[in-house]
Amino acid sequence: MKKLLAFAMSLVILTSITGCSGGQNTAETTAARQTETSSPDTSAAAAGTAGETAAETAAEETAAAGTAEDSDHYPVTVEVYNNARELVPYTFEKAPEKTLVYGRNNVEIMLALGLEDHILMVADCSSVLPEYEEAFRKLDLLKNHQDVGYFVKEYALSLEPDMVIGWYSLFNMEDRMGDVGFWHERNIGTYTSINSVLSDNQSLDNEYADIRNIAKIYNKEAEAEAIISQIQADVEKGKAAAEGNEPQRILIAEKYEGEYDIYHSKTAAGDIAAQLGAEPLGEKGWTDEQIVEANPEAIFSVHVSSVSDEEAVALFMDNPALASVDAIKNGRVYPVVYSLAYTPGVRTGETVKLFLQALYGIED
Numbered sequence: 001m002k003k004l005l006a007f008a009m010s011l012v013i014l015t016s017i018t019g020c021s022g023g024q025n026t027a028e029t030t031a032a033r034q035t036e037t038s039s040p041d042t043s044a045a046a047a048g049t050a051g052e053t054a055a056e057t058a059a060e061e062t063a064a065a066g067t068a069e070d071s072d073h074y075p076v077t078v079e080v081y082n083n084a085r086e087l088v089p090y091t092f093e094k095a096p097e098k099t100l101v102y103g104r105n106n107v108e109i110m111l112a113l114g115l116e117d118h119i120l121m122v123a124d125c126s127s128v129l130p131e132y133e134e135a136f137r138k139l140d141l142l143k144n145h146q147d148v149g150y151f152v153k154e155y156a157l158s159l160e161p162d163m164v165i166g167w168y169s170l171f172n173m174e175d176r177m178g179d180v181g182f183w184h185e186r187n188i189g190t191y192t193s194i195n196s197v198l199s200d201n202q203s204l205d206n207e208y209a210d211i212r213n214i215a216k217i218y219n220k221e222a223e224a225e226a227i228i229s230q231i232q233a234d235v236e237k238g239k240a241a242a243e244g245n246e247p248q249r250i251l252i253a254e255k256y257e258g259e260y261d262i263y264h265s266k267t268a269a270g271d272i273a274a275q276l277g278a279e280p281l282g283e284k285g286w287t288d289e290q291i292v293e294a295n296p297e298a299i300f301s302v303h304v305s306s307v308s309d310e311e312a313v314a315l316f317m318d319n320p321a322l323a324s325v326d327a328i329k330n331g332r333v334y335p336v337v338y339s340l341a342y343t344p345g346v347r348t349g350e351t352v353k354l355f356l357q358a359l360y361g362i363e364d
Contacts, residue, residue: 070094073219080190081197083172083179090180090189095218096163100151104128105193105345106165109211111135112227112346113220120161124149129347153178163189165214167196167343191217195268195343202268204235204275207348231349234356235275241360242277248359249279251291251327252341254302255315260286263302269341269351273300276355288321295325298332298358302341309335334358 074094079087098120101107107125110116111132116139123142127133142148146155150170156177164170170177171192177183180190191214194206208228215224242248252263252270262282263269270280281294303312312335322328340351356362 070219076216076219078191078213078217080180081168081192081194082181085168085197088180088184090184092189092217096161096189098159098161099163099165100156100159100161101125102151102164102166102170103193103196103343104339105210105343105347106191106214107136107139108132108347109214109345110165112211113215113218113223115218115220118163118218120159121145121151123151123166129350150176152176153182161188163191163217165191167193169196189217193343193345201266203266203271204268204348207268207344210343210345227346227349231352234349234352237362238276238352238356238360241356241362245277247277247279248297249281249294250298250300250359251281251294251296252300252302252336253282253286253291254338254341260291261302262286263300263341267341268344268348269300269302269336272348272351273355273359276352276359278355278359288319291322292325296327297330298334299325299327300334300336300358302336302338304338309337312336332358 075091077089077091079089082088095118097118099110099115099118100121100123101110101119102123102125104125104127107119107122108128110119111128116135119139121140121142125141126143128136142151151164151166152175156164164177164183166177171180171190180192183190193210195202195210198206208231211224211227212221215221250273252267252273254261254263260282262284263280264283265271265274265280267280273280281296282290299316301312301316303309303315313333316322316333317328317331319328327333334354336351336354340347340354344351353364
């Protein structure tokens with residue numbers, strides 16, 4: 001009996017021990033599962049880190065490729081005009097980073113080439129083509145700092161630029177920027193719009209040259225050729241339309257205070273029209289009498305922004321002295337804003353399109 005009782009007690013103790021052991025194992029398993037559920041997903045974090053690293057690596061490789069490309073491009077030498085209208089060489093060891101830019105044509109060339117980050121300040125430019133407006137709004141304008149509309153030497157020096165781009169009128173006056181040599185001696189590069197220098201020998205090719213030269217300075221030559229090729233394609237349309245026909249005799253003129261400023265064949269606008277197969281008429285000093293005698297088939301009325309298109313057309317259409325001119329009788333007087341006629345830069349394409357529509361009815 002005692003043996004049976006002892007055996008029974010042994011079974012109870014064994015069962016109790018087993019039960020406690022089994023409960024402990026279950027709790028540990030549950031805790032482990034809870035730990036797995038509540039722990040952060042380290043694999044996602046690792047993937048994010050890997051993605052960031054890959055992006056950083058790609059950016060570094062792009063920067064390195066750009067640096068290598070620049071090292072292959074520079075030094076580069078560009079010929080620029082001085083006050084004597086002589087070409088002088090200037091060598092750039094790298095792309096300028098702090099550029100003062102004067103004139104809408106130069107600002108738009110810089111923006112078209114994607115060089116807004118290289119512009120320090122802008123003068124004589126209050127608006128740009130719509131496609132460049134966003135970038136233009138971020139630029140610092142001289143008019144926000146001074147009342148004059150052009151850079152002057154002392155103030156420009158205080159800005160510590162490494163490049164100045166402008167018209168001939170900016171550099172040929174001592175009370176403005178002075179001769180380009182002054183800046184070259186201080187290791188500050190310059191570029192002068194060619195058609196602003198060669199007032200009696202302007203051309204479409206000079207506009208191409210401005211785009212190409214500025215692009216060369218900043219290592220943006222592929223972008224420049226893309227812009228120029230589009231313009232050239234439209235010029236070819238004009239040549240094709242004119243082929244086999246007599247050139248249309250046209251007058252491109254700005255009427256100001258009773259006098260005419262004639263855009264003849266040696267002006268930018270005149271040469272563009274001639275390249276499209278037209279015959280620009282006139283020369284400096286023409287009056288109503290000469291216009292009547294020449295009898296142009298079409299008249300292009302150049303005007304500044306303060307004069308509307310309608311007002312520019314009316315200057316010719318409402319002039320009784322010109323009533324017998326074919327262009328007046330046939331209502332072929334077209335407005336041309338000044339920025340399309342003088343140093344148009346990348347707007348040269350717009351000038352070409354204007355002539356294509358007026359001369360041949362070719363729409364874009």
